[in-house]
Amino acid sequence: MTGPLLAVEQATVRFxxxxxVDHVDLAVPEGEVMAVLGPSGSGKSTLLRAVAGLQxxxxxxxxxxxxxxxxxxxxxxxxxxxxxxxxxxPHRDVAANIAFGLRMAGWSADRIRARVAExxxxxxxxxxxxRRISTLSGGEQQRVALARSLAPSPRLLLLDEPLGAxxxxxxxxxxxxxxRIAIDLGLTVVAVTHDHDEAFALADRVAxxxxxxxxxxxxxxxxxQQPTSRRVAEVLGLPNLxxxxxxxxxxxxxxxxxxxxGPDGAVTLHLPRQALGVDDAGPIEGVAGAATFRGDxxxxxxxxxxGAALDLLVAPPAPSPGTVLRLAVDPAxxxxxxx
Numbered sequence: 001m002t003g004p005l006l007a008v009e010q011a012t013v014r015f016x017x018x019x020x021v022d023h024v025d026l027a028v029p030e031g032e033v034m035a036v037l038g039p040s041g042s043g044k045s046t047l048l049r050a051v052a053g054l055q056x057x058x059x060x061x062x063x064x065x066x067x068x069x070x071x072x073x074x075x076x077x078x079x080x081x082x083x084x085x086x087x088x089x090p091h092r093d094v095a096a097n098i099a100f101g102l103r104m105a106g107w108s109a110d111r112i113r114a115r116v117a118e119x120x121x122x123x124x125x126x127x128x129x130x131r132r133i134s135t136l137s138g139g140e141q142q143r144v145a146l147a148r149s150l151a152p153s154p155r156l157l158l159l160d161e162p163l164g165a166x167x168x169x170x171x172x173x174x175x176x177x178x179x180r181i182a183i184d185l186g187l188t189v190v191a192v193t194h195d196h197d198e199a200f201a202l203a204d205r206v207a208x209x210x211x212x213x214x215x216x217x218x219x220x221x222x223x224x225q226q227p228t229s230r231r232v233a234e235v236l237g238l239p240n241l242x243x244x245x246x247x248x249x250x251x252x253x254x255x256x257x258x259x260x261x262g263p264d265g266a267v268t269l270h271l272p273r274q275a276l277g278v279d280d281a282g283p284i285e286g287v288a289g290a291a292t293f294r295g296d297x298x299x300x301x302x303x304x305x306x307g308a309a310l311d312l313l314v315a316p317p318a319p320s321p322g323t324v325l326r327l328a329v330d331p332a333x334x335x336x337x338x339x
Contacts, residue, residue, distance in 0.1 A: 003066060005030040005188050006051070006156055010060035013046050020046045022212035023060065028156075033182050033189040035203035037196065039235060043212040044192045048160050051190065053077055065155065080154035082145050084161040088133050094120070095129040098148045105152065119147035122181060139170045146178070150185075157182075159191035163198065175201045196236065200224065210235050229339035230268045239311040240271035241337075254304050256283040258331040268337040273299070275333030276312035278319075282328030286310065291318035302327060 004027040013021040021043045028034045036044045049055035051062050053074035062069045069077055088097050098119055099112045107115070120126050123143040133141060142162065149157060159178075163171040179202050182189050193199050199206050200220035207217045215235065216228045227233040233241055244251040244260075246267055251260045253269070260269070286302035289309070298318040302310050302325055310327065319325060 004028055007063040011057055012059035014058045019212045024214050030188050031186050032204045035199035035206045036192045037199040037206050038209035042209040044209045045160055048158055048192045052158055078155050080149035080157040082149040082159045082162045090133050094131050094144050097144055098151055102151050123147045157187050157189045230337045233270055242269050244269050254284045255329040260336055262336055270335040272333055273311055273313045275330045276327050278325055279328035280326055282326040284327040286325055288319040288321055288323040288325055
């Protein structure tokens with residue numbers, strides 16, 4: 001096969017006058033884990049439902065392995081689906097839940113038993129065949145749902161906020177399990193999530209969505225460290241976005257005058273937290289404000305003259321509120337955003 005396994009071409013979904021998905025193009029190569037990341041209402045789940053065939057497109061098309069899926073019903077698309085609410089049958093045991101789709105496909109009883117045992121071993125639930133769904137924890141139910149979605153060996157696995165209802169420690173562990181299983185099986189995965197940590201831990205690439213459009217696609221580190229626009233930085237929740245003017249290759253601000261590559265003009269500069277540090281000889285003066293303990297570091301807000309503020313990471317304990325500080329900035333770490 002040449003080209004990506006999944007190609008979404010100019011996909012558009014409208015609800016009245018609102019384009020929930022607005023001419024989206026997305027290509028996912030075979031064996032890649034793609035996370036579609038965005039806030040609530042960004043269109044990410046609608047896009048996933050369109051790929052699955054659960055939401056008709058108003059424009060564009062979805063192509064799987066070079067074949068257009070126009071008019072192909074969901075159950076004939078060869079996709080695995082896993083949703084946040086599990087959608088398990090509470091009156092059936094674990095084995096029956098996993099085997100449901102295989103029975104519908106006409107698999108023999110012996111073949112189903114072997115496949116169920118194989119999948120339970122894969123998701124670390126060996127021996128759970130006859131457990132009732134109601135006796136399982138949330139994490140165990142999620143593993144059963146994953147096993148069921150993998151049962152028919154789909155070419156593409158679609159995950160819609162699958163871990164959103166779980167507590168953070170369990171979610172982090174299951175993200176690691178999903179990543180391991182995807183790599184071990186060579187799965188192609190498209191996972192929708194609003195959680196940055198989940199997306200970056202799971203995916204080979206991230207597609208950032210907002211207001212129905214894909215804003216940026218790239219490896220997690222590139223999207224986080226090199227946002228292509230101010231809107232991308234805002235959706236990611238990046239701090240320290242300051243408006244400045246570049247003249248002669250330099251930008252002046254509370255940090256002094258620093259070199260900024262690119263043409264002259266108005267820009268937004270992103271100062272990553274790690275680009276800032278407390279330095280008695282630094283050019284920036286401010287007053288310590290709110291501090292948030294993060295385990296091995298503390299996120300400190302420093303209020304500047306004129307109402308601006310900067311966030312940085314410091315070693316605990318943080319300076320007391322009201323303490324006058326001086327900060328230095330690493331010019332090489334400043335990110336220029338032209339849009």
